[in-house]
Amino acid sequence: MAIEMEAVRFGYRGAEVIRGASFAVPEGSITCLLGRNGSGKTTLIRLVNGILRPQAGSIRVDGHDVALSPRPAVARRIAFVPQEHQGVFPYGVEELVVMGRNPHLSLISRPGRRDFAAARAAMEAVGIAHLAGRDYMQISGGERQLVLIARALTQETPYLLMDEPTSHLDFSNQHAIMAIVRRITRERGVGVLVAMHDPNLALAFADRVVMLREGQVYRAGPAAEVMTPEHLQALYQMPIDVVALPDGRRIIVTEAR
Numbered sequence: 429m430a431i432e433m434e435a436v437r438f439g440y441r442g443a444e445v446i447r448g449a450s451f452a453v454p455e456g457s458i459t460c461l462l463g464r465n466g467s468g469k470t471t472l473i474r475l476v477n478g479i480l481r482p483q484a485g486s487i488r489v490d491g492h493d494v495a496l497s498p499r500p501a502v503a504r505r506i507a508f509v510p511q512e513h514q515g516v517f518p519y520g521v522e523e524l525v526v527m528g529r530n531p532h533l534s535l536i537s538r539p540g541r542r543d544f545a546a547a548r549a550a551m552e553a554v555g556i557a558h559l560a561g562r563d564y565m566q567i568s569g570g571e572r573q574l575v576l577i578a579r580a581l582t583q584e585t586p587y588l589l590m591d592e593p594t595s596h597l598d599f600s601n602q603h604a605i606m607a608i609v610r611r612i613t614r615e616r617g618v619g620v621l622v623a624m625h626d627p628n629l630a631l632a633f634a635d636r637v638v639m640l641r642e643g644q645v646y647r648a649g650p651a652a653e654v655m656t657p658e659h660l661q662a663l664y665q666m667p668i669d670v671v672a673l674p675d676g677r678r679i680i681v682t683e684a685r
């Protein structure tokens with residue numbers, strides 16, 4: 429079972445941004461999407477989520493073509509954590525997190541005990557249970573990011589898309605959130621596609637890596653094979669080393685001293 433993207437092309441008003449992308453996001457693993465600003469990461473994630481439609485090629489989730497699936501069906505398979513929340517959202521934190529259950533409810537039913545229990549468990553998992561009664565518009569940017577992650581976990585989908593989910597998080601929370609994401613891949617078999625800018629975070633948590641360069645997949649595969657100095661240098665256009673620590677961990681360093 430997997431998300432499978434095949435020869436996908438997409439452009440905004442004529443300018444092609446995704447130029448023939450093919451790769452898979454298998455269940456039970458974390459796939460990190462790396463690429464420079466403007467390389468097309470957000471566009472790809474919006475295509476997978478069905479917000480945008482491919483102009484050529486196909487995206488299938490467990491065999492179902494996203495472009496042909498009704499929105500609620502997509503939302504039962506894929507949860508999405510956007511890069512940054514824009515606009516006014518006049519809701520309480522708990523109210524917003526429980527909205528993750530909407531794709532599982534009928535149009536007229538309201539969330540019940542089981543839905544609130546799922547929301548509570550997700551808030552506890554990401555460490556925001558103490559914010560449950562707060563107004564979403566009156567918490568910090570990082571706290572909002574954690575709320576959106578909790579909402580996505582509450583959706584209990586087989587796949588999770590995250591667009592730079594750690595950009596507002598402090599050093600400790602960046603690792604804590606990725607550790608939670610890794611746990612749900614292992615325990616629930618969730619397949620995760622996460623766009624990120626920190627290659628060291630990708631090195632620490634990715635099972636697979638997709639390197640995107642100007643809308644094309646430059647390299648894709650198991651993290652250990654893809655995260656080489658040669659590939660990272662070609663991707664980021666700068667001198668990069670991958671250093672092995674005595675305990676076997678690897679870290680990415682630049683030549684800047």
Ligand SMILES: Nc1ncnc2c1ncn2[C@@H]1O[C@H](COP(=O)(O)OP(=O)(O)OP(=O)(O)O)[C@@H](O)[C@H]1O
Pocket residue numbers: 440445463464465466467468469470471472
């Ligand atoms: N709504 C839009 N209309 C027109 N062009 C767009 C639109 N959104 C993005 N683009 C362009 O598409 C290209 C890819 O943008 P995208 O946001 O997918 O890149 P990204 O890799 O996510 O970038 P970043 O790392 O800076 O968030 C860029 O050249 C961008 O200017």
